[in-house]
Amino acid sequence: MGRRRRRLVGPAAKGGSGTLPEVIAALSRSLPAGPSPEIFRRAKFDRPEAAPALWRLLFRVLSPLSTDASSASLALETQACWVKSALCSQGYPRLALAQLPEDGSRGSRELLLALSWLLARGPLPEKLLAQAHVQVGDEMPVCECEALASPGPGAPHVQAEDPVDIRCVQWLMGRLRFRWRCLAASQQEQCTLLSKIHLYTRGCHSDRSLGHLSVAEIEMLRDPEVGQQLLWRLQHENTGLEAALEWRRGELVFWRWMDTVLTACPLEAPAAAAQPTFLPRIPEYGVGKLEPIAQELRALQEELCEAAEHRRVAWEAKVSCLGHGPRWSAARQALQTAVGQELAALQWAWERDRGPAEPHGPHRLVRCEEDAPRGQHVRAAEVIQALRSQEACLEAALCRLQGQCRQELAKLVGSLPGLIWIPPSGH
16 A cells, blocks of 8 residues: 555656645645545545545535534535535536445545546635635625525425425415515614614724724724634635645646546446436335326326417418418518617617626625715615616516416316306405
């Protein structure tokens, strides 16, 4: 084993800056709770003792909420299940990972390959460092699309054997509305407190472009221990940045070593490619009930196909009748004109108001005067106007969809005589 390790750090392994253990150590320092280079070396030979550390590393890398105490205290089986589902949703191509046991007993080489796949997709260390950067000012994201796209590990699925009561659904909807109102009220209170802090500390900051202190800066003035903690976090962040730079300089060494890992990995069976990665869990008591449902679904599918074919034939006949007359040409010309006008209006609106700059990044909240130079800042009035326009568009789309649903329900009710339809209140 000692000779094999010396051969890895020899001249063959050198293709960039530093040897292989140094490059892997830099990679580990740039990742959250990264394991030692020895774990990577054991994972190449598929040693079972390296699997738990790699499961935890992948969970910290894939879960945006892994820094919470509740997420960090999850069992290894829960973390492994989350890693499998997250990699499957991102399109991980190897099916062998889904077949690994979730108790962490084996599969370290497959986990190493999954980590290398994530590293090859994009700047993973830089992305993780940007998510965990130290916030000295009072920052607020203008858009939270990335947070909504990665909501973190979900709650464990509980399958209900009996039909769900509608009153339980109404109760859950009431709880959801109450939580939403509490969240909105807490955010409103937080904004009010931040506004008071920014107003009372105006003129206290050394930077004239800011003009006031943030909550973190006030805490440092009140308690020197908070300043020491902030200094330690900044030093830790600088260490991660230096490790990321060192990893980028010697990245080629790591990928040459990963070629040897991939060569040592056995090929997947051809038959496994035709099998789905995750199969739905079907309880034994419900297998006999699925056959009538499947037959009904097939009958509905055939009926839908037949109805669609009839409509398609009727539409083609109507188009062929109108296609040779002047009415069809005039309608087509009017449609093209309307579409061109709408596109021109959209282009003009976009050029007139391009919206806030860098809408997906966090911005520091700064209280400034109305006549202050804009610079690179984003004004709150512009963000509010953009959000209100988006809200109006979403409400219009919701009303249109609700109208379509009412029309479909009215058609269904009209086709069933003797059925009394009572629409919900407020609609």
